[in-house]
Amino acid sequence: MKLFSPFRLGTVELKNRIVMAPMTRSRAQGNIPNSLMAEYYDQRASTGLIVTEGTSPSPNGLGYARIPGIFSTEQRDGWRLVTEAVHAGGGRIFIQLMHAGRVGSTLNLPVGAELLAPSAIAMSGAIWTDVKGEQTYDTPRSMTAGDIAAAIEEYARAATLASEAGFDGVEIHGANGYLITQFLDPGSNQRDDDYGGDATRRNCFALDVARAVINAIGASRTGIRLSPYGVFNDMSGTYEGIAGQYTQLAADLGRLGMAYMHMVDHSAMGAPKPDQAVVCTMCKSFRDSGGGSIILSGGYDRERAEADIQDGTADLVAFGRPLIANPDLVERLRTGASLAVPDQATFYTPGKEGYTDYPGLADYRV
Numbered sequence: 414m415k416l417f418s419p420f421r422l423g424t425v426e427l428k429n430r431i432v433m434a435p436m437t438r439s440r441a442q443g444n445i446p447n448s449l450m451a452e453y454y455d456q457r458a459s460t461g462l463i464v465t466e467g468t469s470p471s472p473n474g475l476g477y478a479r480i481p482g483i484f485s486t487e488q489r490d491g492w493r494l495v496t497e498a499v500h501a502g503g504g505r506i507f508i509q510l511m512h513a514g515r516v517g518s519t520l521n522l523p524v525g526a527e528l529l530a531p532s533a534i535a536m537s538g539a540i541w542t543d544v545k546g547e548q549t550y551d552t553p554r555s556m557t558a559g560d561i562a563a564a565i566e567e568y569a570r571a572a573t574l575a576s577e578a579g580f581d582g583v584e585i586h587g588a589n590g591y592l593i594t595q596f597l598d599p600g601s602n603q604r605d606d607d608y609g610g611d612a613t614r615r616n617c618f619a620l621d622v623a624r625a626v627i628n629a630i631g632a633s634r635t636g637i638r639l640s641p642y643g644v645f646n647d648m649s650g651t652y653e654g655i656a657g658q659y660t661q662l663a664a665d666l667g668r669l670g671m672a673y674m675h676m677v678d679h680s681a682m683g684a685p686k687p688d689q690a691v692v693c694t695m696c697k698s699f700r701d702s703g704g705g706s707i708i709l710s711g712g713y714d715r716e717r718a719e720a721d722i723q724d725g726t727a728d729l730v731a732f733g734r735p736l737i738a739n740p741d742l743v744e745r746l747r748t749g750a751s752l753a754v755p756d757q758a759t760f761y762t763p764g765k766e767g768y769t770d771y772p773g774l775a776d777y778r779v
């Protein structure tokens with residue numbers, strides 16, 4: 414099957430076309446990566462490419478409890494444990510840069526950090542904090558022009574630190590309602606400066622971040638994740654002009670020569686299905702304008718992954734939840750073995766339970 418064939422992504426050789434989708438797992442006590450995380454990623458190094466959990470380029474972007482950062486040398490050194498383990502296992506690994514923006518609680522932030530967003534519009538609902546349990550979302554402060562420039566700089570510095578930590582590349586998280594999506598969406602972006610208003614201006618932040626990361630580490634080592642029509646984290650789903658906005662964005666990102674564009678479809682998790690015609694047009698625009706590869710994700714099994722790769726819709730396919738409970742997913746897909754089901758109760762809890770203690774097939778045989 415083509416799914417198991419090697420692939421060249423930018424300048425990086427992958428041993429197969431199975432990608433581990435980025436998944437927040439909240440095991441980074443003090444926001445610093447550790448040896449438990451190195452063990453977890455090492456267990457999954459048989460995938461062609463691992464994309465790490467969302468990792469903040471800034472103290473201001475650490476909205477969730479126990480998510481890792483990549484803005485200090487201590488965090489860089491913690492991540493080195495992870496990259497060394499994955500490389501020793503023959504794997505490749507990109508770090509996902511996720512600035513959470515307004516998705517967070519001040520109680521989860523370090524001293525001196527603050528919740529920032531394009532506009533001062535709070536999320537609905539509540540978020541977990543280790544200090545006081547569930548809390549309603551705080552209202553973010555609307556970013557000044559200086560805050561925006563500083564945040565773009567933070568992405569660039571994070572990319573440099575990631576490179577020093579041994580990562581093969583960086584995935585910019587432009588999906589799922591975090592800071593970059595907050596700029597893209599007219600519901601959360603009500604600015605009237607260069608970064609808000611019409612679709613072209615709402616795309617500016619994503620493009621400026623992409624340029625900054627590319628300047629730091631090179632286009633062939635930079636990818637981006639996008640979720641048009643997403644509704645997670647209070648995003649609007651559909652709105653007037655969305656097709657044109659995202660098609661333009663994909664073309665502009667392609668022109669920067671990025672290694673890949675990674676598309677999210679969360680309909681398998683109950684979200685509305687993204688407009689497939691628009692997703693196809695985006696992928697074509699990205700490729701035609703000079704962009705690299707396409708990664709598709711969401712609800713994949715072996716057959717659908719193989720079909721999308723065979724017909725050229727995707728170059729690579731990302732698996733999320735199956736990789737939580739099946740560290741040896743590649744082997745299971747290869748042999749047609751059954752898949753274990755992940756325990757949602759331990760998705761975000763501290764410690765090794767539900768994290769590094771899922772057995773591989775070989776463990777049953779001993």
Ligand SMILES: Cc1cc2nc3c(=O)[nH]c(=O)nc-3n(C[C@H](O)[C@H](O)[C@H](O)COP(=O)(O)O)c2cc1C
Pocket residue numbers: 434435436437438466467509511586588589638677678679681710711712713731732733734735760
């Ligand atoms: C526990 C968990 C954490 C996630 N965290 C992230 C994240 O940090 N960044 C991101 O882009 N997507 C995140 N996702 C979404 C996944 O990358 C993926 O798109 C989703 O699980 C659908 O793929 P699947 O059907 O193969 O699981 C997360 C999903 C899960 C289940």
